[in-house]
Amino acid sequence: xxxxxxxxxxxxxxxxxxxxxxxxxxxxxxxxxxxxxxxxxxxxxxxxxxxxxxxxxxxxxxxxxxxxxxxxxxxxxxxxxxxxxxxxxxxxxxxxxxxxxxxxxxxxxxxxxxxxxxxxxxxxxxxxxxxxxxxxxxxxxxxxxxxxxxxxxxxxxxxxxxxxxxxxxxxxxxxxxxxxxxxxxxxxxxxxxxxxxxxxxxxxxxxxxxxxxxxxxxxxxxxxxxxxxxxxxxxxxxxxxxxxxxxxxxxxxxxxxxxxxxxxxxxxxxxxxxxxxxxxxxxxxxxxxxxxxxxxxxxxxxxxxxxxxxxxxxxxxxxxxxxxxxxxxxxxxxxxxxxxxxxxxxxxxxxxxxxxxxxxxxxxxxxxxxxxxxxxxxxxxxxxxxxxxxxxxxxxxxxxxxxx
Ligand SMILES: [Zn+2]
Numbered sequence: 001x002x003x004x005x006x007x008x009x010x011x012x013x014x015x016x017x018x019x020x021x022x023x024x025x026x027x028x029x030x031x032x033x034x035x036x037x038x039x040x041x042x043x044x045x046x047x048x049x050x051x052x053x054x055x056x057x058x059x060x061x062x063x064x065x066x067x068x069x070x071x072x073x074x075x076x077x078x079x080x081x082x083x084x085x086x087x088x089x090x091x092x093x094x095x096x097x098x099x100x101x102x103x104x105x106x107x108x109x110x111x112x113x114x115x116x117x118x119x120x121x122x123x124x125x126x127x128x129x130x131x132x133x134x135x136x137x138x139x140x141x142x143x144x145x146x147x148x149x150x151x152x153x154x155x156x157x158x159x160x161x162x163x164x165x166x167x168x169x170x171x172x173x174x175x176x177x178x179x180x181x182x183x184x185x186x187x188x189x190x191x192x193x194x195x196x197x198x199x200x201x202x203x204x205x206x207x208x209x210x211x212x213x214x215x216x217x218x219x220x221x222x223x224x225x226x227x228x229x230x231x232x233x234x235x236x237x238x239x240x241x242x243x244x245x246x247x248x249x250x251x252x253x254x255x256x257x258x259x260x261x262x263x264x265x266x267x268x269x270x271x272x273x274x275x276x277x278x279x280x281x282x283x284x285x286x287x288x289x290x291x292x293x294x295x296x297x298x299x300x301x302x303x304x305x306x307x308x309x310x311x312x313x314x315x316x317x318x319x320x321x322x323x324x325x326x327x328x329x330x331x332x333x334x335x336x337x338x339x340x341x342x343x344x345x346x347x348x349x350x351x352x353x354x355x356x357x358x359x360x361x362x363x364x365x366x367x368x369x370x371x372x373x374x375x376x377x378x379x380x381x382x383x384x385x386x387x388x389x390x391x392x393x394x395x396x397x398x399x400x401x402x403x404x
Pocket of ligand 1: 140142194197
């Protein structure tokens with residue numbers, strides 16, 4: 001989408017600072033360091049965006065500052081905040097007729113690369129900071145959600161975590177959809193994207209109520225946005241890792257596991273599948289030669305097979321808050337690892353269709369405090385209580401998938 005007339009020019013940082021100090025409550029409450037960061041980000045945002053005035057709107061610096069500040073507020077805890085997919089910001093003085101729906105709109109986030117806003121309604125959203133209506137926050141949250149759609153640079157954590165947020169939001173979302181009493185406004189029941197935007201408005205405008213009435217989802221919001229908003233105090237950013245509690249490697253010995261899958265040598269052997277067949281044939285062929293070289297080779301092949309098996313020999317324990325993994329035959333030399341459910345985004349379950357293994361293999365996608373990583377776990381236990389595992393992970397809000 002191309003608009004022929006637009007304004008794209010920088011605004012001095014002092015002007016931005018004064019304007020926000022005067023009219024933007026979120027900014028007014030920030031501590032001095034965060035104010036400086038906020039002004040810097042707003043200044044960069046303004047320089048990048050092309051502002052289009054519609055219906056004889058007089059495009060002032062105030063309009064450009066306030067509307068950019070709404071976006072900066074939403075993305076304040078994130079590393080990437082410029083929302084590059086949305087090149088144009090189209091401002092109407094009041095509600096406008098959408099060319100697509102022929103209905104009157106207050107705002108719209110269009111995936112062709114622009115967002116539209118009614119200035120009157122942006123101001124109304126800011127005027128009452130606790131009514132949970134905030135048009136600027138609402139539309140910029142849609143923009144953040146869809147920013148990655150054209151492969152533009154997007155926030156790494158937000159995009160990696162959003163599905164985990166959805167899994168956590170399903171409970172409140174379905175209550176709202178069924179018409180049960182909810183702190184969130186009805187419009188959020190339209191679909192999960194509207195629910196995210198409605199939750200974000202509530203998150204910034206009534207954080208205390210949100211935290212009290214829906215504490216788990218509130219915490220998920222803090223993790224997703226990497227900030228804790230404050231109504232009459234400074235917002236805090238960089239709160240994510242503390243909330244995720246990225247844990248140490250620990251077998252919670254004092255606590256009894258909810259589910260244990262003890263590794264079995266026999267099962268590990270079976271899991272080798274076709275690998276076991278190739279190994280046996282190689283070994284027989286080598287031993288039949290009956291000379292020193294081939295015997296040495298046979299020993300090497302056996303050692304190699306043992307090393308591979310050692311890596312696939314997994315004991316898995318599910319605790320209340322984390323999954324503990326231990327691989328290797330000898331405990332003192334074993335590889336130990338644990339992931340808490342909050343950082344565990346997804347578990348994929350492969351049944352007999354993962355590399356050469358014939359057994360069940362889990363692939364865990366998790367966040368380690370700076371990156372999303374994958375870990376492959378071979379189920380070396382005789383008994384794999386799949387339904388119990390799935391229902392436990394469902395309770396812990398971990399996504400479970402069965403890829404083919
Ligand atoms: Zn919306």
